[in-house]
Amino acid sequence: MYWDNLGWSNSAKVSISAVPIKTNGQPWSPFEDRLFNELCKLSYVEICQHGYSHKSFSYGTEFYGRNINQQKEDIRTGKQILERKSGKIISVFVPPFNSYDSNT
Numbered sequence: 849m850y851w852d853n854l855g856w857s858n859s860a861k862v863s864i865s866a867v868p869i870k871t872n873g874q875p876w877s878p879f880e881d882r883l884f885n886e887l888c889k890l891s892y893v894e895i896c897q898h899g900y901s902h903k904s905f906s907y908g909t910e911f912y913g914r915n916i917n918q919q920k921e922d923i924r925t926g927k928q929i930l931e932r933k934s935g936k937i938i939s940v941f942v943p944p945f946n947s948y949d950s951n952t
Contacts, residue, residue: 862890865898865942868926873901881933888934895934899944900926909947916951 864887870876876884887893899910900922907913910922923941930938943952 861892861894863894863896863940865896866930867898867900867902867944868929869901871901871903884933888936894940895930895936895938896940896942897923897926897930897938898942902944904945908949909943909945911943911952912945912947912949914951919951 866884888895901910903910905913911919927938927941
């Protein structure tokens with residue numbers, strides 16, 4: 849891949865924030881899966897979890913205004929999906945819309 853030839857140091861990372869499930873509940877397309885798999889092979893790419901499905905609601909967002917059990921389940925399930933797809937440990941969570949509450 850082109851980016852491998854840039855000579856980036858192993859100490860520098862590029863963070864990719866991935867949404868585990870599409871907003872409409874559908875899985876990723878074959879193209880999205882291939883792109884994600886290629887990015888995961890790069891030593892300087894860090895995969896972050898960007899919510900669960902990036903939904904917003906009339907009362908708030910995925911991680912603002914929802915009860916703690918719903919939020920925990922979405923974070924846990926999304927983390928499992930990304931770890932299974934990437935083969936990496938996901939240790940960074942980025943809430944969609946930069947919106948979160950004390951339950952998050």
